[in-house]
Amino acid sequence: MKQISTTALAKMYNVSPKELFAHLVGLGYILKQDDGWTLTELGVNNGGEVKESSQYGQYIVWPEDIDLNNKESADTKLITSTAIGKSFDLSANKMNFILSELGWVQKSLKGWVITEQGKKQGGVQAEDRKSGIPYVRWPESIIDSTSLNETIGHVKGVEKTPSPETIRTTNEESVEFREKFEAKHRSADGHMVRSKAEMLIDNWLYMAEIVHAYERKLPIEEDVYCDFYIPTGKVYIEYWGYENDSKYLARKKKKIELYNKYGFNLIELQDKEVQNLDDVLPRLLLKYGVQAY
Structure with missing residues:
Protein backbone atom coordinates (compact mmCIF):
# COMPACT_ATOMS: atom_id res chain seq x y z
CA MET A 1 0.00 0.00 0.00
CA LYS A 2 1.35 3.40 -1.01
CA GLN A 3 2.30 5.71 1.85
CA ILE A 4 2.09 9.49 1.63
CA SER A 5 3.05 12.39 3.86
CA THR A 6 0.56 14.29 5.99
CA THR A 7 0.87 17.28 3.64
CA ALA A 8 0.13 15.11 0.61
CA LEU A 9 -2.78 13.51 2.47
CA ALA A 10 -4.19 16.97 3.19
CA LYS A 11 -3.94 17.87 -0.48
CA MET A 12 -5.75 14.64 -1.42
CA TYR A 13 -8.63 15.52 0.93
CA ASN A 14 -8.60 19.15 -0.21
CA VAL A 15 -7.95 20.57 3.27
CA SER A 16 -5.09 22.63 4.64
CA PRO A 17 -2.20 20.75 6.35
CA LYS A 18 -3.02 22.68 9.54
CA GLU A 19 -6.61 21.41 9.49
CA LEU A 20 -5.51 17.83 8.90
CA PHE A 21 -2.91 17.93 11.68
CA ALA A 22 -5.61 19.20 14.04
CA HIS A 23 -7.94 16.41 12.92
CA LEU A 24 -5.24 13.76 13.45
CA VAL A 25 -4.64 15.13 16.94
CA GLY A 26 -8.36 14.91 17.62
CA LEU A 27 -8.37 11.28 16.48
CA GLY A 28 -5.51 10.55 18.87
CA TYR A 29 -3.13 9.56 16.04
CA ILE A 30 -0.44 12.20 16.68
CA LEU A 31 0.72 14.48 19.46
CA LYS A 32 2.64 17.76 19.35
CA GLN A 33 5.98 17.38 21.08
CA ASP A 34 8.45 20.25 21.28
CA ASP A 35 8.65 21.60 17.72
CA GLY A 36 7.53 18.42 15.97
CA TRP A 37 4.89 15.73 15.83
CA THR A 38 4.97 12.31 17.49
CA LEU A 39 2.99 9.23 16.51
CA THR A 40 0.78 7.77 19.23
CA GLU A 41 0.19 4.04 19.66
CA LEU A 42 -3.22 4.50 18.06
CA GLY A 43 -1.58 6.28 15.11
CA VAL A 44 0.80 3.37 14.61
CA ASN A 45 -2.12 0.92 14.79
CA ASN A 46 -3.78 2.86 11.99
CA GLY A 47 -0.80 2.62 9.67
CA GLY A 48 1.26 5.69 10.58
CA GLU A 49 5.04 5.41 10.28
CA VAL A 50 7.96 7.73 10.95
CA LYS A 51 10.34 8.24 8.04
CA GLU A 52 13.73 9.95 7.92
CA SER A 53 14.79 12.40 5.23
CA SER A 54 18.25 13.90 4.86
CA GLN A 55 16.58 17.11 3.69
CA TYR A 56 13.54 17.37 5.98
CA GLY A 57 14.48 15.20 8.94
CA GLN A 58 11.78 13.01 10.51
CA TYR A 59 8.25 13.10 9.15
CA ILE A 60 5.11 10.94 9.34
CA VAL A 61 3.59 8.99 6.47
CA TRP A 62 0.19 7.34 6.22
CA PRO A 63 -1.47 4.66 4.09
CA GLU A 64 -3.11 6.35 1.12
CA ASP A 65 -6.43 4.71 2.04
CA ILE A 66 -6.30 5.57 5.76
CA ASP A 67 -9.77 5.93 7.29
CA LEU A 68 -9.93 9.40 8.83
CA ASN A 69 -13.40 8.73 10.23
CA ASN A 70 -11.82 6.50 12.91
CA LYS A 71 -14.54 3.86 13.10
CA GLU A 72 -12.71 2.22 15.98
CA SER A 73 -13.20 5.32 18.09
CA ALA A 74 -16.79 5.58 16.94
CA ASP A 75 -17.46 2.06 18.19
CA LEU A 148 -11.14 4.05 39.68
CA ASN A 149 -14.27 3.49 41.73
CA GLU A 150 -12.29 2.32 44.76
CA THR A 151 -10.00 5.34 44.63
CA ILE A 152 -12.90 7.76 44.25
CA GLY A 153 -14.61 6.03 47.16
CA HIS A 154 -11.56 6.62 49.34
CA VAL A 155 -11.26 10.26 48.22
CA LYS A 156 -14.92 10.94 48.95
CA GLY A 157 -14.85 8.97 52.19
CA VAL A 158 -17.45 6.51 50.92
CA GLU A 159 -16.36 2.89 50.63
CA LYS A 160 -18.73 0.42 49.03
CA THR A 161 -19.50 -2.79 50.89
CA PRO A 162 -17.84 -5.67 49.00
CA SER A 163 -20.24 -7.93 47.16
CA PRO A 164 -20.40 -11.64 48.11
CA GLU A 165 -18.61 -12.45 44.85
CA THR A 166 -15.79 -10.02 45.71
CA ILE A 167 -15.46 -11.55 49.17
CA ARG A 168 -15.25 -15.06 47.70
CA THR A 169 -12.54 -14.07 45.23
CA THR A 170 -10.42 -12.10 47.71
CA ASN A 171 -6.84 -13.33 47.89
CA GLU A 172 -6.93 -15.86 50.75
CA GLU A 173 -3.15 -15.79 51.16
CA SER A 174 -3.26 -12.03 51.67
CA VAL A 175 -5.96 -12.37 54.34
CA GLU A 176 -4.00 -15.11 56.09
CA PHE A 177 -0.87 -12.95 56.05
CA ARG A 178 -2.71 -9.99 57.61
CA GLU A 179 -4.11 -12.20 60.34
CA LYS A 180 -0.73 -13.78 61.07
CA PHE A 181 1.23 -10.51 61.21
CA GLU A 182 -0.86 -7.97 63.06
CA ALA A 183 -0.35 -4.23 62.58
CA LYS A 184 0.65 -3.49 66.18
CA HIS A 185 3.63 -1.13 65.76
CA ARG A 186 2.71 2.57 65.80
CA SER A 187 4.94 4.79 63.65
CA ALA A 188 5.64 8.49 64.23
CA ASP A 189 2.83 9.61 61.90
CA GLY A 190 0.26 7.33 63.51
CA HIS A 191 0.32 4.49 60.99
CA MET A 192 -0.07 1.07 62.57
CA VAL A 193 2.42 -1.19 60.77
CA ARG A 194 3.25 -4.90 60.94
CA SER A 195 6.93 -4.95 61.88
CA LYS A 196 9.70 -2.86 63.41
CA ALA A 197 11.37 -2.67 60.01
CA GLU A 198 8.20 -1.19 58.48
CA MET A 199 8.05 1.24 61.39
CA LEU A 200 11.61 2.40 60.60
CA ILE A 201 10.73 2.90 56.94
CA ASP A 202 7.53 4.76 57.80
CA ASN A 203 9.35 6.98 60.30
CA TRP A 204 12.08 7.74 57.78
CA LEU A 205 9.54 8.82 55.15
CA TYR A 206 7.68 10.93 57.71
CA MET A 207 10.83 12.69 58.94
CA ALA A 208 11.89 13.29 55.33
CA GLU A 209 8.49 15.00 54.81
CA ILE A 210 7.57 12.60 52.02
CA VAL A 211 3.83 12.07 51.65
CA HIS A 212 3.12 8.36 51.69
CA ALA A 213 0.39 5.79 52.18
CA TYR A 214 0.65 2.49 54.03
CA GLU A 215 -0.89 -0.69 52.65
CA ARG A 216 -2.56 0.99 49.70
CA LYS A 217 -4.31 -1.28 47.21
CA LEU A 218 -2.56 -1.39 43.85
CA PRO A 219 -4.66 0.22 41.07
CA ILE A 220 -5.28 -3.13 39.38
CA GLU A 221 -8.09 -5.66 39.33
CA GLU A 222 -6.12 -8.15 41.45
CA ASP A 223 -6.55 -7.82 45.21
CA VAL A 224 -2.98 -6.81 46.11
CA TYR A 225 -1.68 -4.25 48.60
CA CYS A 226 1.73 -2.59 48.67
CA ASP A 227 3.67 -1.83 51.86
CA PHE A 228 4.15 1.87 51.06
CA TYR A 229 3.07 4.14 48.23
CA ILE A 230 4.53 7.57 47.39
CA PRO A 231 2.21 9.59 45.12
CA THR A 232 5.07 11.83 43.99
CA GLY A 233 6.84 9.69 41.44
CA LYS A 234 4.19 6.95 41.70
CA VAL A 235 6.63 4.80 43.68
CA TYR A 236 5.82 1.60 45.57
CA ILE A 237 8.04 0.32 48.38
CA GLU A 238 8.07 -3.30 49.49
CA TYR A 239 9.90 -4.55 52.55
CA TRP A 240 10.73 -8.21 52.20
CA GLY A 241 11.04 -9.86 55.61
CA TYR A 242 9.97 -13.21 56.96
CA GLU A 243 12.25 -15.01 54.47
CA ASN A 244 11.90 -18.30 56.34
CA ASP A 245 8.14 -18.46 55.76
CA SER A 246 7.33 -20.54 52.66
CA LYS A 247 3.86 -19.02 52.18
CA TYR A 248 5.31 -15.56 52.51
CA LEU A 249 7.92 -16.35 49.84
CA ALA A 250 5.19 -17.59 47.48
CA ARG A 251 3.22 -14.40 48.13
CA LYS A 252 6.37 -12.33 47.49
CA LYS A 253 6.92 -14.04 44.15
CA LYS A 254 3.34 -13.35 43.02
CA LYS A 255 3.58 -9.69 44.05
CA ILE A 256 6.83 -9.15 42.15
CA GLU A 257 5.27 -10.75 39.06
CA LEU A 258 2.38 -8.27 39.28
CA TYR A 259 4.71 -5.28 39.73
CA ASN A 260 6.58 -6.40 36.61
CA LYS A 261 3.38 -7.14 34.70
CA TYR A 262 2.03 -3.63 35.20
CA GLY A 263 5.38 -1.85 35.01
CA PHE A 264 5.04 -0.11 38.39
CA ASN A 265 7.93 1.82 39.94
CA LEU A 266 9.11 -0.50 42.71
CA ILE A 267 11.74 -0.12 45.44
CA GLU A 268 12.55 -3.36 47.25
CA LEU A 269 14.06 -3.27 50.73
CA GLN A 270 15.45 -6.02 52.91
CA ASP A 271 16.90 -5.90 56.42
CA LYS A 272 20.35 -4.75 55.29
CA GLU A 273 18.84 -1.72 53.50
CA VAL A 274 16.54 -0.92 56.42
CA GLN A 275 19.58 -0.63 58.67
CA ASN A 276 21.03 1.99 56.33
CA LEU A 277 18.01 3.97 55.10
CA ASP A 278 19.76 7.36 55.14
CA ASP A 279 22.14 6.19 52.42
CA VAL A 280 19.85 3.83 50.54
CA LEU A 281 16.44 5.49 50.19
CA PRO A 282 17.47 8.96 48.93
CA ARG A 283 19.39 7.34 46.07
CA LEU A 284 16.60 4.91 45.15
CA LEU A 285 13.86 7.55 45.36
CA LEU A 286 15.82 9.98 43.19
CA LYS A 287 15.61 7.49 40.31
CA TYR A 288 11.88 8.24 40.22
CA GLY A 289 12.19 11.98 40.70
CA VAL A 290 11.46 12.01 44.44
CA GLN A 291 13.74 14.39 46.34
CA ALA A 292 14.26 13.19 49.90
CA TYR A 293 16.01 16.21 51.39
Whole structure:
Protein backbone atom coordinates (compact mmCIF):
# COMPACT_ATOMS: atom_id res chain seq x y z
CA MET A 1 0.00 0.00 0.00
CA LYS A 2 1.35 3.40 -1.01
CA GLN A 3 2.30 5.71 1.85
CA ILE A 4 2.09 9.49 1.63
CA SER A 5 3.05 12.39 3.86
CA THR A 6 0.56 14.29 5.99
CA THR A 7 0.87 17.28 3.64
CA ALA A 8 0.13 15.11 0.61
CA LEU A 9 -2.78 13.51 2.47
CA ALA A 10 -4.19 16.97 3.19
CA LYS A 11 -3.94 17.87 -0.48
CA MET A 12 -5.75 14.64 -1.42
CA TYR A 13 -8.63 15.52 0.93
CA ASN A 14 -8.60 19.15 -0.21
CA VAL A 15 -7.95 20.57 3.27
CA SER A 16 -5.09 22.63 4.64
CA PRO A 17 -2.20 20.75 6.35
CA LYS A 18 -3.02 22.68 9.54
CA GLU A 19 -6.61 21.41 9.49
CA LEU A 20 -5.51 17.83 8.90
CA PHE A 21 -2.91 17.93 11.68
CA ALA A 22 -5.61 19.20 14.04
CA HIS A 23 -7.94 16.41 12.92
CA LEU A 24 -5.24 13.76 13.45
CA VAL A 25 -4.64 15.13 16.94
CA GLY A 26 -8.36 14.91 17.62
CA LEU A 27 -8.37 11.28 16.48
CA GLY A 28 -5.51 10.55 18.87
CA TYR A 29 -3.13 9.56 16.04
CA ILE A 30 -0.44 12.20 16.68
CA LEU A 31 0.72 14.48 19.46
CA LYS A 32 2.64 17.76 19.35
CA GLN A 33 5.98 17.38 21.08
CA ASP A 34 8.45 20.25 21.28
CA ASP A 35 8.65 21.60 17.72
CA GLY A 36 7.53 18.42 15.97
CA TRP A 37 4.89 15.73 15.83
CA THR A 38 4.97 12.31 17.49
CA LEU A 39 2.99 9.23 16.51
CA THR A 40 0.78 7.77 19.23
CA GLU A 41 0.19 4.04 19.66
CA LEU A 42 -3.22 4.50 18.06
CA GLY A 43 -1.58 6.28 15.11
CA VAL A 44 0.80 3.37 14.61
CA ASN A 45 -2.12 0.92 14.79
CA ASN A 46 -3.78 2.86 11.99
CA GLY A 47 -0.80 2.62 9.67
CA GLY A 48 1.26 5.69 10.58
CA GLU A 49 5.04 5.41 10.28
CA VAL A 50 7.96 7.73 10.95
CA LYS A 51 10.34 8.24 8.04
CA GLU A 52 13.73 9.95 7.92
CA SER A 53 14.79 12.40 5.23
CA SER A 54 18.25 13.90 4.86
CA GLN A 55 16.58 17.11 3.69
CA TYR A 56 13.54 17.37 5.98
CA GLY A 57 14.48 15.20 8.94
CA GLN A 58 11.78 13.01 10.51
CA TYR A 59 8.25 13.10 9.15
CA ILE A 60 5.11 10.94 9.34
CA VAL A 61 3.59 8.99 6.47
CA TRP A 62 0.19 7.34 6.22
CA PRO A 63 -1.47 4.66 4.09
CA GLU A 64 -3.11 6.35 1.12
CA ASP A 65 -6.43 4.71 2.04
CA ILE A 66 -6.30 5.57 5.76
CA ASP A 67 -9.77 5.93 7.29
CA LEU A 68 -9.93 9.40 8.83
CA ASN A 69 -13.40 8.73 10.23
CA ASN A 70 -11.82 6.50 12.91
CA LYS A 71 -14.54 3.86 13.10
CA GLU A 72 -12.71 2.22 15.98
CA SER A 73 -13.20 5.32 18.09
CA ALA A 74 -16.79 5.58 16.94
CA ASP A 75 -17.46 2.06 18.19
CA THR A 76 -15.63 2.80 21.45
CA LYS A 77 -16.80 6.21 22.59
CA LEU A 78 -14.01 8.28 24.09
CA ILE A 79 -14.78 10.76 26.85
CA THR A 80 -12.81 13.42 28.71
CA SER A 81 -12.06 13.80 32.41
CA THR A 82 -14.88 16.36 32.51
CA ALA A 83 -17.41 13.71 31.47
CA ILE A 84 -15.93 11.18 33.88
CA GLY A 85 -16.08 13.73 36.69
CA LYS A 86 -19.75 14.44 36.04
CA SER A 87 -20.51 10.75 36.58
CA PHE A 88 -19.02 10.99 40.08
CA ASP A 89 -20.04 14.57 40.86
CA LEU A 90 -16.42 15.72 40.71
CA SER A 91 -14.73 18.54 38.81
CA ALA A 92 -12.49 17.80 35.83
CA ASN A 93 -9.51 19.12 37.79
CA LYS A 94 -10.23 16.81 40.74
CA MET A 95 -10.74 13.89 38.38
CA ASN A 96 -7.39 14.49 36.66
CA PHE A 97 -5.63 14.45 40.02
CA ILE A 98 -7.35 11.16 40.86
CA LEU A 99 -6.26 9.72 37.49
CA SER A 100 -2.76 10.98 38.30
CA GLU A 101 -2.86 9.32 41.72
CA LEU A 102 -3.74 6.07 39.97
CA GLY A 103 -0.69 6.56 37.76
CA TRP A 104 -2.69 6.83 34.52
CA VAL A 105 -1.75 10.43 33.68
CA GLN A 106 0.93 12.86 34.71
CA LYS A 107 0.97 16.63 34.87
CA SER A 108 2.91 18.37 32.14
CA LEU A 109 3.92 22.03 32.00
CA LYS A 110 0.42 22.63 30.69
CA GLY A 111 -2.27 19.98 30.69
CA TRP A 112 -2.07 16.22 31.22
CA VAL A 113 -0.08 13.50 29.46
CA ILE A 114 -0.96 9.82 29.41
CA THR A 115 1.35 7.25 31.00
CA GLU A 116 2.01 3.65 29.98
CA GLN A 117 -0.47 2.56 32.66
CA GLY A 118 -3.04 4.93 31.20
CA LYS A 119 -2.56 3.46 27.74
CA LYS A 120 -3.28 0.01 29.18
CA GLN A 121 -6.62 1.41 30.40
CA GLY A 122 -7.45 2.43 26.83
CA GLY A 123 -6.63 6.12 27.20
CA VAL A 124 -5.70 8.13 24.11
CA GLN A 125 -3.55 11.26 24.10
CA ALA A 126 -5.20 14.31 22.57
CA GLU A 127 -4.52 18.01 22.23
CA ASP A 128 -6.74 21.07 22.26
CA ARG A 129 -6.94 22.37 18.69
CA LYS A 130 -6.72 26.04 19.67
CA SER A 131 -4.41 26.14 22.67
CA GLY A 132 -2.32 23.04 21.98
CA ILE A 133 -2.73 21.97 25.62
CA PRO A 134 -2.54 18.16 25.95
CA TYR A 135 -5.30 16.13 27.56
CA VAL A 136 -6.41 12.49 27.60
CA ARG A 137 -9.58 10.85 26.33
CA TRP A 138 -10.85 7.60 27.82
CA PRO A 139 -13.14 4.74 26.81
CA GLU A 140 -16.60 5.30 28.30
CA SER A 141 -16.18 1.95 30.08
CA ILE A 142 -13.52 3.53 32.33
CA ILE A 143 -16.40 4.70 34.54
CA ASP A 144 -16.93 1.07 35.58
CA SER A 145 -13.26 0.50 36.44
CA THR A 146 -12.92 -1.15 39.86
CA SER A 147 -9.66 0.67 40.59
CA LEU A 148 -11.14 4.05 39.68
CA ASN A 149 -14.27 3.49 41.73
CA GLU A 150 -12.29 2.32 44.76
CA THR A 151 -10.00 5.34 44.63
CA ILE A 152 -12.90 7.76 44.25
CA GLY A 153 -14.61 6.03 47.16
CA HIS A 154 -11.56 6.62 49.34
CA VAL A 155 -11.26 10.26 48.22
CA LYS A 156 -14.92 10.94 48.95
CA GLY A 157 -14.85 8.97 52.19
CA VAL A 158 -17.45 6.51 50.92
CA GLU A 159 -16.36 2.89 50.63
CA LYS A 160 -18.73 0.42 49.03
CA THR A 161 -19.50 -2.79 50.89
CA PRO A 162 -17.84 -5.67 49.00
CA SER A 163 -20.24 -7.93 47.16
CA PRO A 164 -20.40 -11.64 48.11
CA GLU A 165 -18.61 -12.45 44.85
CA THR A 166 -15.79 -10.02 45.71
CA ILE A 167 -15.46 -11.55 49.17
CA ARG A 168 -15.25 -15.06 47.70
CA THR A 169 -12.54 -14.07 45.23
CA THR A 170 -10.42 -12.10 47.71
CA ASN A 171 -6.84 -13.33 47.89
CA GLU A 172 -6.93 -15.86 50.75
CA GLU A 173 -3.15 -15.79 51.16
CA SER A 174 -3.26 -12.03 51.67
CA VAL A 175 -5.96 -12.37 54.34
CA GLU A 176 -4.00 -15.11 56.09
CA PHE A 177 -0.87 -12.95 56.05
CA ARG A 178 -2.71 -9.99 57.61
CA GLU A 179 -4.11 -12.20 60.34
CA LYS A 180 -0.73 -13.78 61.07
CA PHE A 181 1.23 -10.51 61.21
CA GLU A 182 -0.86 -7.97 63.06
CA ALA A 183 -0.35 -4.23 62.58
CA LYS A 184 0.65 -3.49 66.18
CA HIS A 185 3.63 -1.13 65.76
CA ARG A 186 2.71 2.57 65.80
CA SER A 187 4.94 4.79 63.65
CA ALA A 188 5.64 8.49 64.23
CA ASP A 189 2.83 9.61 61.90
CA GLY A 190 0.26 7.33 63.51
CA HIS A 191 0.32 4.49 60.99
CA MET A 192 -0.07 1.07 62.57
CA VAL A 193 2.42 -1.19 60.77
CA ARG A 194 3.25 -4.90 60.94
CA SER A 195 6.93 -4.95 61.88
CA LYS A 196 9.70 -2.86 63.41
CA ALA A 197 11.37 -2.67 60.01
CA GLU A 198 8.20 -1.19 58.48
CA MET A 199 8.05 1.24 61.39
CA LEU A 200 11.61 2.40 60.60
CA ILE A 201 10.73 2.90 56.94
CA ASP A 202 7.53 4.76 57.80
CA ASN A 203 9.35 6.98 60.30
CA TRP A 204 12.08 7.74 57.78
CA LEU A 205 9.54 8.82 55.15
CA TYR A 206 7.68 10.93 57.71
CA MET A 207 10.83 12.69 58.94
CA ALA A 208 11.89 13.29 55.33
CA GLU A 209 8.49 15.00 54.81
CA ILE A 210 7.57 12.60 52.02
CA VAL A 211 3.83 12.07 51.65
CA HIS A 212 3.12 8.36 51.69
CA ALA A 213 0.39 5.79 52.18
CA TYR A 214 0.65 2.49 54.03
CA GLU A 215 -0.89 -0.69 52.65
CA ARG A 216 -2.56 0.99 49.70
CA LYS A 217 -4.31 -1.28 47.21
CA LEU A 218 -2.56 -1.39 43.85
CA PRO A 219 -4.66 0.22 41.07
CA ILE A 220 -5.28 -3.13 39.38
CA GLU A 221 -8.09 -5.66 39.33
CA GLU A 222 -6.12 -8.15 41.45
CA ASP A 223 -6.55 -7.82 45.21
CA VAL A 224 -2.98 -6.81 46.11
CA TYR A 225 -1.68 -4.25 48.60
CA CYS A 226 1.73 -2.59 48.67
CA ASP A 227 3.67 -1.83 51.86
CA PHE A 228 4.15 1.87 51.06
CA TYR A 229 3.07 4.14 48.23
CA ILE A 230 4.53 7.57 47.39
CA PRO A 231 2.21 9.59 45.12
CA THR A 232 5.07 11.83 43.99
CA GLY A 233 6.84 9.69 41.44
CA LYS A 234 4.19 6.95 41.70
CA VAL A 235 6.63 4.80 43.68
CA TYR A 236 5.82 1.60 45.57
CA ILE A 237 8.04 0.32 48.38
CA GLU A 238 8.07 -3.30 49.49
CA TYR A 239 9.90 -4.55 52.55
CA TRP A 240 10.73 -8.21 52.20
CA GLY A 241 11.04 -9.86 55.61
CA TYR A 242 9.97 -13.21 56.96
CA GLU A 243 12.25 -15.01 54.47
CA ASN A 244 11.90 -18.30 56.34
CA ASP A 245 8.14 -18.46 55.76
CA SER A 246 7.33 -20.54 52.66
CA LYS A 247 3.86 -19.02 52.18
CA TYR A 248 5.31 -15.56 52.51
CA LEU A 249 7.92 -16.35 49.84
CA ALA A 250 5.19 -17.59 47.48
CA ARG A 251 3.22 -14.40 48.13
CA LYS A 252 6.37 -12.33 47.49
CA LYS A 253 6.92 -14.04 44.15
CA LYS A 254 3.34 -13.35 43.02
CA LYS A 255 3.58 -9.69 44.05
CA ILE A 256 6.83 -9.15 42.15
CA GLU A 257 5.27 -10.75 39.06
CA LEU A 258 2.38 -8.27 39.28
CA TYR A 259 4.71 -5.28 39.73
CA ASN A 260 6.58 -6.40 36.61
CA LYS A 261 3.38 -7.14 34.70
CA TYR A 262 2.03 -3.63 35.20
CA GLY A 263 5.38 -1.85 35.01
CA PHE A 264 5.04 -0.11 38.39
CA ASN A 265 7.93 1.82 39.94
CA LEU A 266 9.11 -0.50 42.71
CA ILE A 267 11.74 -0.12 45.44
CA GLU A 268 12.55 -3.36 47.25
CA LEU A 269 14.06 -3.27 50.73
CA GLN A 270 15.45 -6.02 52.91
CA ASP A 271 16.90 -5.90 56.42
CA LYS A 272 20.35 -4.75 55.29
CA GLU A 273 18.84 -1.72 53.50
CA VAL A 274 16.54 -0.92 56.42
CA GLN A 275 19.58 -0.63 58.67
CA ASN A 276 21.03 1.99 56.33
CA LEU A 277 18.01 3.97 55.10
CA ASP A 278 19.76 7.36 55.14
CA ASP A 279 22.14 6.19 52.42
CA VAL A 280 19.85 3.83 50.54
CA LEU A 281 16.44 5.49 50.19
CA PRO A 282 17.47 8.96 48.93
CA ARG A 283 19.39 7.34 46.07
CA LEU A 284 16.60 4.91 45.15
CA LEU A 285 13.86 7.55 45.36
CA LEU A 286 15.82 9.98 43.19
CA LYS A 287 15.61 7.49 40.31
CA TYR A 288 11.88 8.24 40.22
CA GLY A 289 12.19 11.98 40.70
CA VAL A 290 11.46 12.01 44.44
CA GLN A 291 13.74 14.39 46.34
CA ALA A 292 14.26 13.19 49.90
CA TYR A 293 16.01 16.21 51.39
